[in-house]
Amino acid sequence: MELRTLGYFVAVADAGSVSAAAEAVHVTQPAVSRQLRQLEHDLGVDLFVRSAGRLRLSAAGREFLPHARDVLRRADGARAAARSYAAGRLERLTIAAPTTTLTDVIAPFLATLDPGDPMPTVLESGPRAADDALRNGADLAIMTGPPRTSLASTPIAVLPVWAYATADHVPPGSSVRLADLLDETLLVLTPGFKPRQILDAAIDRAGLVAGDLVECSNPQVAQALAAAGRGVAVVTDDPRFDLRGVEIMGRDGPLRIELFAAWEPDHHAAATLAGLATRLSAFCVERYGADVAPA
The missing domain is CATH 1.10.10.10 (Winged helix-like DNA-binding domain superfamily/Winged helix DNA-binding domain)
Known part of the structure; x- marks a missing residue:
C-alpha cells in the first residue's frame, strides 16, 4: 500500500x-x-x-x-x-545539566527564549552524567569540566565557589582565605559534585588539612544548614535563606567552576545548538557580571 x-x-x-x-x-x-x-x-x-x-x-x-x-x-x-x-532547524530541544546549573542558570535562561526557539525539555543529568546524556538523546549538555574532544563545545561561564553563612558569621570583605575557612565547620557536598572536588584540590595544593566537614547530598540543604548556624556552606549555587556569600581564595587564586556546553558535531542542528550556547554564555554575563565570562 x-x-x-x-x-x-x-x-x-x-x-x-x-x-x-x-x-x-x-x-x-x-x-x-x-x-x-x-x-x-x-x-x-x-x-x-x-x-x-x-x-x-x-x-x-x-x-x-x-x-x-x-x-x-x-x-x-x-x-x-x-x-x-x-535546513538545520530544531523544533524540540533536550538540555541535560547538573542540578545547580538547571536551577540557577538553565531555568532563568529558558525564561528568555523567543517564540521561534525550540520547545525545551530539561533533564537533570547528575554530577557526572551530562556526557552520557548526549549518547542517550540529549541535544545539548552543560558540563562542569572540559567535554571529550570528539564533541563540539564552547565554554559558557566561570563561576565562583562561594562560602555562604549568616551575615554575622562571615567576616567582612568580598573573599576569605582558604586557610581561614578551614577553621570553620564546612557544609560541603559529597565527593561526586564538582564544587567539592574543586575544594579538595585547592586544599591539597595549599598543603592544608581539612577540619570539620559535614557532607550534604544537595546544595540547598547545605545552605539551609548554614542558615541554621551549623556552619559555612561551600557551594556554587545562588544565595538562599538570606545568606551572605564570599569568594574563597586558594593558593592559586579564587576557587572557580567552569561551565561548558557540548553537543554532537554531526547533529543536524549543530549550528542552532552553537547559537543557543553563545546566547547562554551572554546570559550568564548579563546575570552575574563580566567577571564570569570565559577567557
Missing part, C-alpha cells in the same frame, strides 16, 4: 468521481481506477460500490477513509519535519 494510492482514494472520496479526482491529482482516469483496484486488492475489501458507471463509498470505505486521511496527514508532517531537519 503506497501513500500515492491512498491519496488517490481520498481524492475520489472527496471529488465524488474518478474523472474529477484524476483532474485534481493530475493523473489519467484509467491510472486512478487501476490504483483503486490495486488498493482494494491489497486490503482485501471493496472500498467503493460501483453502479451504472458511478462510484460511492462502501461501508468499509467510509470506515477506512479517516484512517487514510490520518496516514496522509502524518506523512505530510514527517516530510515537513525532514525538511526542517535538512
